[in-house]
Amino acid sequence: MNDFSLRKFYGWFTLLGLVVGVLVIVGYYRDENRPWKVYQRKFLQEEIRRAVTPDQRLLAQNTPLQIRQILLPELNRVDRCTTCHLAVEDPSYGNFAQPLAYHPLHDQHPFDKFGCTVCHRGQGRATTVADAHGNVPFWNEPMLPTKYLQASCGQCHEAADNPAAPELARGNQLFETVGCRGCHKLGGVGGNLGPELDRVGARRAPEWLKQHFLSPATVTPGSGMPPQKFAEPDLEAIVLYMLSQTGANLPGFYGSMKVLPSVSEGRRLFQLKGCIGCHTVAGQGGKIGPALDDVGLRRKPEWMMQHFRDPQSVSPGSVMPRFGFTEAEARALTEFLVHLRDQKVSLSIPALMEPTVRGREVFRKYGCAGCHGPEGKGGVPNPNAKTAQQVPALTYVADGYTKPELKKLIVNGQREIVALDPHHPAPPLYMPAWGNTIKDAEIDDLVAYLFTLKPKGEDAGF
Amino acid sequence: MNAPLPKRLWLWLAQTRVGRSVFRVGLPQSNLERSQAMVSSFLLHVQPAKVSRHALRASYTLGLGLISLYLFFILCGTGVLLMFYYVPSTAQAYDVMKDLQFVVSAGLVVRNMHRWAAHLMVLFVMLHMCRVFYTGAYKRPREFNWVIGVGLFLITLGLSFTGYLLPWDQLAFWAITVGTNIAGYAPIVGPKLKYLLLGGNVVGQDALTRFYALHVIVLPAIAGLMISVHLFRVRKDGGLSRPGEADDTSVESIPLAQLPTNKSYGLMELARGTTPQVGKNPDDEVFSWPHLVFRELLLFLLVIAVVLFLAIFWNAPLEEFANPIHPPNPAKAPWYFLGLQELVSYSAFWGGVVVPALLVTMLGVLPYIDRGRAGVGRWFARERTVANTIFTVCLIVAIVLTIIGTMFRGPNWGWVEPWGPPPAITEGH
Secondary structure (H helix, E strand, O other): OOOOOOOHHHHHHHHHHHHHHHHHHHHHHHOOOOHHHHHHHHHHHHHHOOOOHHHHHHHHHHHHOOOOEEEEEEHOEEHHHHHHHOOOOHHHOOOOOOOOOOOOOOOOHHHHHOHHHHHHHHOOOOOOHHHOOOOOOOOOOOOOHHHHHHHHHHHOOOOOOOOHHHHHHHHHHHHHHHHHHHOOOOOOOOOOOOOOOOOOHHOOOOHHHHHHHHHHHHOOOOOOOOOOOOOHHHHHHHHHHHHHHHOOOOOOHHHHHOOOOOOHHHHHHHHHHHHHHHEOOOOOOOOOOOOOHHHHHOOHHHHHHHHHHOOOHHHOOOOOOOOOHHHHHHHHHHHHHHHHOOOOOOOHHHHOOOOHHHHHHHHHOOOOOHHOOHHHOOEEOOOEOOOOOOOOOOOOHHHOHHHHHHHHHHHHHHHOOOEEOOOOOOOOOOOOOOOOOHHHHHHHHHHHHOOOOOOOOOOOOO | OOOOHHHHHHHHHOOOOOOOHHHOOOOOOOOOHHHHHHHOOOOOOOOOOOOEEEHHOOOOOOOOOHHHHHHHHHHHHHHHHHOHHHOOOOOOHHHHHHHHHHHHOOHHHHHHHHHHHHHHHHHHHHHHHHHHHOOOOOOOOOOHHHHHHHHHHHHHHHHHHHHHOOEEEEEEEHHHHHHHHHHHOOOOOHHHHHHHHHHOOOOOOHHHHHHHHHHHHHHHHHHHHHHHHHHHHHHOOOOOOOOOHHHHHHHOOOOOOHHOOOOOOHHHOHHHHHHHHOOOOOHHHEEEHHHHHHHHHHHHHHHHHHHHHHHHHHOOOOOOOOOOOOOOOOOOHHHHHHHHHHHHHHHHHHHHHHHHHHHHHHHHHHHOOOOOOOOOOOOOHHHHHHHHHHHHHHHHHHHOOOOHHHHHOOHHHHHHOOOOOOOOOOOOO
């Protein structure tokens, strides 16, 4: 210990110094050689190869390797996808493989306004393949498979009337007709037997959804949901529609698409403003103004717009008042009338219908068919229910109930379903109380409709 | 001169005009200069000019206290770097973590270093505490330094716990939710304490702001001060504990009342009896330069190497963005609280209140209860069998509970075996 020479420390200092030095170099190397640089070098080499003028060559040679990103403050997103996908806006890269492929059809959704992940999902901030594509643990937004891409349209556009997203519209239509709302709430409307679906698209993967439709109990043990018999295209469409339900409320400009002039907005306005008081459609309505069924054949859209602004300016002597529509409202009404001509839209105005027809709409709107079958014909399994292990058909309700009794049953529901075998689990499906969901007048219509379900020629009764 | 290159370089540097003005002494060549090197350097004067051979024995201290200190340095350094980027906002904090990983140069490595050094510091402070216990080093005259050490242990836990929330991911959110819930079980003060910590009843922006302020200013400042006092006291209390110390009467202070008052005293005369310089046997002591200083430097290199190694090859965890309505099952506190969480699962009152309060109190008053001075300075001294046994039993129970909480608890805090099949996670339909 009295040896003051530092010599005996040299070995240790050298060894540990080398270890630290090597670690610093390894850390620096890994940090400096990030995978995205490989793609950028490939792209720049290609640019140099293609260069025609010396200036172009020089530009490509002098382009530094750097992170490229699209800042989308309104969407609270930063998309760095273009760090690797460098040629998305260059059509001359049309036949290149990823990541250097050109991205077609983006003129209506420019990259600087939309970025990438708002449609494709994935992790915009990430700069490695697995992370950016979102196929990593703890990232809940993996990239949407291309065949489900239309699901993203539903974030900003109405699902029902977007001609550019036919699969989405089809899924929406299926959802509203097969009776999903009988058990599930979406947008606050529906039954409470199953979970709400407002965020299902953000929580579930396509494979899960598909499996769940075909055989719910295999992915959700104990689920009482009856297996759905969708044909493959319908299955894909309903899965796509489910994927569109992310619960995301896109801000400002993006979200405003849903109230921009559209056929459905026009229809809503047409009903709201009481146009039917003076005009007829399909023979129904007031006689003061002209019928509107074929107005789209007779008038140009510009004429209609002007007419909404100031009726007398294009129809001297018209008694139609100036309603003071906004431009967007006038545009929406015009869209609606134009499409009415083409019979692309149906005019379902409840005030004009028979109660039984309205009741049928109510039956559809709240998804009664989901459990009671199309037109109440039954056939939906409800294991261990005394009623032949099925949800009862509604064909003969007119025989078993008076109208007030039936109404009361719908309002209060029936929580306890008599079991076939009391030792087995209780039947999963039951009748929810609809009193708080379906309006009173709607229930009257519904009951009227249900009483018409009895097959003709069986009036004799029991 | 036939000295190796680094030494010659150093000698040359130290004798230049600038070198002399900076180092004053140069590379020490004589015992006088060796003493001067320690006394005249700001960085080295914290330590004595001579230390006992015993204090240098790696098998005695295992360097645990020093390792904890180095980890604290690393945490301060990497912490400042992280502060250059971090934004304590629930909307931005998580994005900053992603940016650190994907675009900031060395961002991920720095965050990893901070994370692993933090876990290691908690671990090494605990180990240091065990070492001090098993060698009886908390006894007179070092009783109060032990109490300061217990305080530093709690501060370390506080630093780690407040830092845990900052990434604002699921792990952070729910660990802090669980951790503060445990605090809330205390009677009367519990709910108030929880509210004070969180700035509300649930973890949110206010909690993040408070945890951030605590993590980057309040707790590090307190820790820095207390570490200084801790080191100062090590020296003033007679250096590291060593065998035979109890027989050394010079360790005792002379009560001032017994001193003649008709003369004036130099500072050294009033100082507490033993400092290493005035130990009984000069042969037991060596000069701090180079024997202590060089060992310290080597240990620092070793700690840096280990932390760097961990940081380069293992990433700090980062789960999904915090989601207050979707708790993971099970939600777990940070690992050092999992023993408590396990206890809480049996009884919130016992696990959340009685046991932790009892533990901290017991640790705090330990040196004033266990006053015998036999066996100080030796590991597992036979004379201390009773104390060592009690401590060991408590330690094993704590370790077993922590291991159970960490590895054997699955959904709904049910029993799972880490080597068994992953538990089926059933969600409410």
